[in-house]
Amino acid sequence: MSDTITLPAHLETLRGRVAELVAGRSADDPTAGDPLRGLYVTAETAHRLATAPPPAPGTDVFPAEPVDAFEALALRFGLDALDRQVLLAALAPDVDRRFEPLYGYLNDDVGRRRATVALALDLAGTGPHDPLARARFHPLAPLRAGGLLTLDDEDRPLPGRAVRVPERVVAHLLGDDALDPELVDQGVELLTDDASGDPASARDAPAPAGRIAALAAAGQPLLVHLRERREGTAAAPVTDALRAAGLPVLRHRPAASTADAATVTRALVREARLRRAVLVVGPLPSEPGPLVRSLATGDVPVVFFGSEPYDSGWAPDAGLLSLDAPYDRVDPAHTWHTELSRHTTEFAPDFDLGEAVAPYRLGEEQIRRAARSAAGHAAFDGTPPTAAHLQHSARLQSAPLLDRHARRIRPAVGFGDLVLPDEPLGLLHELTLRARHRDKVLGEWRLRTGGGRGRGVIALFAGDSGTGKTLSAEVVAGELGLDLYVVDLSAVVDKYIGETEKNLERIFVEADRTDAVLLFDEADAVFGKRSEVKSSHDRYANLESAYLLQRLEAFDGIAVLTTNLRANIDDAFTRRLDLVVDFPFPDVEQRVALWRTCLAGTPCSPDLEDELSSCAQEFELAGGAIRSAAVTAAYLAAGHGGPVSGADVRAGARREYRKMGRLEPGGSLPWQ
Template identity: 35%
Template sequence: MNATTALRPYEHPWEHITDELRRLDVWIDAGLQSMTAPADDPALDPFRGLVVTESEAKQLLLDDGRFAAIDHERQQELDAWDGYIASRVSSTIQQGIPLPLLRLRDAFRLSDRDVRCLVAAMAPDIDRKYEKLYAYLQDDMTSKFATVDLLLRLSCRSESERRDALPRLLPHSPLSSLLRKEQPDGGAARSALSRPIRADERIVAYALGLDWTYAGPMAGIRRYDATEIPPSLMTDQDVGEKLQAHIAASSSSPVVYLLHGPTGCGKTLQARLAAASIRRGLLEWDASAAPAEEEPFREALELAIREALLIGAVPAFDRLHALAGDRRLDWLADRLRGLEGPAFLLSEKTWMPERPLEGAAWIDVPLRLPDPAERRRLWKAAADGAFALSDAEASALAAKFRFATGRIERTVRTAERLLEWERGGSRAEATLDSKALHRAGYMQVRHRLGEKAVKLEPKFAWEDLILPDDTKSLLRQACNRLSYRHVVFGEWGFERKFAYGKGISMLFTGPPGTGKTMSAMVMAREMDAELYRIDLSRMVSKYIGETEKNLSDIFDEAQLSGAILFFDEADALFGKRSEVKDAHDKYANMETSYLLQKMEEYDGLTILATNFSQNLDEAFTRRIQFIVRYPFPDPAQREQLWRSTFPKESPVVHDIDFEYLSRTFDLAGGPIKNVVLTAAFLAAEDGVPIGMKHMIEAVKQEYKKTGKVLLKDRLGAYADY
């Protein structure tokens, strides 16, 4: 250990820990010399640690061996190691190389003796030789890990030091949060001094500079470094600047910031910016995924707070609204009272603990969603250099996805990876395809619409719709309203005049099979939007308040992605109102009004479909923006439907009389598709192309299915079929 060697910095945390263990070896050697003399009877020597002889007992009364024998020679050796390690640590700090063990010392306010105890506790997890040494030192071959007593023996030289060190190893001390108590073999009861103690696995990995991944309730932890956000991607700047100024002025004080607002308003982003303003990262934990039982919850909470201390981040607890009415909120509040620095709570709704946080400030920070114009700016700024977004494309994304900066950035990065995959790793034409942003945007949305609705894949285009021109025109007008609402409401200022009702509500009425569902699919494809079909007859509940809850869940989840909501069987709820004769009638009308209210509040497209327009109340239909009536197709439209239903590659004989089929059979689009598909299977069974024989047989089956009578003389020339 010459001076030149001592000044060399530690290049890796492992080197530092290795030197600390070498210093520990000196203490262990001193401990071996101070142990009680062996048994007088050599025959009992193999049973050392299993039996206590009379001579050993007497020796314990004379000299309990609670302190290691630090003579002059060992003191010189310890001093040499102290100087050597201190010199290398100083050189390492000067080089700007981080040492995790020093970070642990500073973050958890450990003394030098605490650090020595911690190194001794983690030693068996680094080198197995310490298992045997500790077993020998403790006169117990089953005790392979350090006990409280052994840690005191290897770190204290006097009664006063032992008295000061003992509380540091007891529960609720800074050092104890880095340790874990091992259950002794067989679960036998032990005194407080003889209970095995190990360094927590996470602490061992951290001290050695190893990567670590949490499992269980901690698996959802997200870590954000203290990186700067470009000014072009910032939202709600006034609130952000105020938040940053406050946390900078009270960075060492216990302050709890409750950031609350709707999903997508940028709560995480604002917390990241505030933490970065004091040069700290953010550690975000989804509290809703925490254990429901009290003890596991508190343990997981301690792990989250400890992890934030380890990496020097500000702790943030997300999705508190999911714990509304839950005891876990009370347990969280209990722990917040003991924090020593800032913390963030993120929730969709505001919250206040029942009891004030003594000694800690509580700051309530409401946040709002970026408006469409601001979201359009964010999309263009985030996509700059990766996707050449036009104003119209950026507006479409802003209208569909109510994202703040964080999700917009993730969407752009995800879209880039999607294009690389689709093009075999090439990014040459990435700027030409903005459709990837829509696909990537849906990947960022985590909603539960699939639990109460059925997702429909929009496979049809405008040319597949066989409808009158005026009907198609209404459908296109509705699409254009969504496409250009950023101009009307944003640029032209109409948003100030319309506080709500900016979404699009439509009512499709007409007989079954006339194209209502297909129209919704065409519109979804036109706007690159998700389409969910909800059966209103299943949403209506006989229990008071349950229908409203079901509807509220649907709209809340849809808000995340701007999905198109297609409510089928609308007459189940929108029947003509009768006089209120009982409580059931009263609440039925309330449910209907509630649905209309949610439709007006929803920023996306809502479609109601019914087969019986005569059952609808005029007072309600006046609140619908578009009423699209689907007439029963006339013969000319039916012929188009018959012809368009056959795929190009299907084998069809030339004698199919489409004009006869459309003139003779009064079938709408849905039944016509059923007939064609049935005929195709009949032809496949016969091993021949599809012909009139198969078509007539399929028509007969369709009539039987619906209970209609098909007379033989109506078939004319095809009666023999």
């Protein structure tokens, strides 16, 4: 028997009860035939109402065993016999209009066509004089706490207040399972059970997602908090496991809600009960206590997640179980390929998918969004998805808050722009290799030591100013398809004790969440050597260094430290570095190559090559100074309207020598 057939049967039973009540009242009502009845009260009617005896206790008109959607709803919300009769009385006018004039008659007011508290209790065989009956309308009683019933007319006494059933409950009983309108545009998404999924895959899901799905499918009480070390590592595995187990999921993002929080959570719990769904809620706000307590009902399975550490004060009596979400990624390349295949069947043949996405530490939910975005960008360009499409979309999933603490650089250079000896060049290639394969080596192969150490890759670039340290960091970021964030030390170092550490912690926290390369330029300003404590200043300076030593141990991102004087870096920091790359001062051949690279895009005179060799021998300039000299030469050429000549290059080189206060070859001192 379908739900839409059995509900009218309940209403017919109620209509019989209404008919009995109408007959009973009209039998001794002298105004029963008065066409103006309900618009005034006569003295005779007032006397009759004042002297009438209390009604006799009623009997339960509902069967003991659940047979339809109404009874299933009553069991789901913990309603007793009286609750069910009250709910049915309140529901009747929303389903059958014949109840409206009847209720108007019984309310003795033709304008009040909904059941009042008094009328609903009269139909149930009791009355508002019964304290237990009145208690069924308490805000914490099942009817109102479950969102099944609301009371209108706040200015009236309780017996005269109209009772109303929300439209979502009416729609559910009539077979309409559209999402509650109160939850639309409030950060709530309905994910139905995966009909194509294999229930065995839910059991085989990685812990704790598989265990959560098994408990929820068995109807066990479930209230879990999953703490994420990385965004997107908790929600997607749990959601997939629940759907594979045949359970609908209500995914709620609290930050996206714009309505009153109490209204949203009340509607959310009601929707979960109506659907027998599991709530997956997160990321949790900074003060999650009220949200957790409002959703911890005991009968609705809820999975909370977020980066906030568990606090026993959130819901001290609810039995909230806190677990760590797994950090290890399960074959991200396979996940990328699966998600991309949902949107496109054609792939560019010239890139390795696994290598392109290896630097990104995205959760499954982020990969889904990035794959959809990459497919959209590729369709817009009219090409199959390429590495550039994937990397652009993946970068968009990283936390943007790092922009507040560092300057972002979108890499526009590659290894072809570097002029370095083989050894430092090889170490830079090794750095990119470490960044791509750290999850496999440190996670899957378990080569990470204990002590809470992270999976970060940290390198020190040491060398004279202008030897290519910052450029190399940009090249590494570009090779990995990541953004480069340069930390502004002037905004980090603070004269007040402890503030520098707080500023650095904000940067490290955001860097852990962001797929990017973090550059500490002139790092010896904060990573310098500890000294013997001779004053309070020394003591606090050493505390700052101790904090950095501990923080680098737990760092999960990619960081590059640069210094002009390697000896200034504390040995304890050096031990924690994965690579130390020394950038030597360029020799003559390298200086010639640097001149050629810098002037590669400019129009040059035919005799320039000999002049470049001559300048490289005469002027001992580092790569940064050569680039500045090349820019000066280009401006001079643009000024006289011709190609870059040897004279322009030599003028640029002399300008750099003067800036450095050095004696020009065959010339005078810069101040003479």
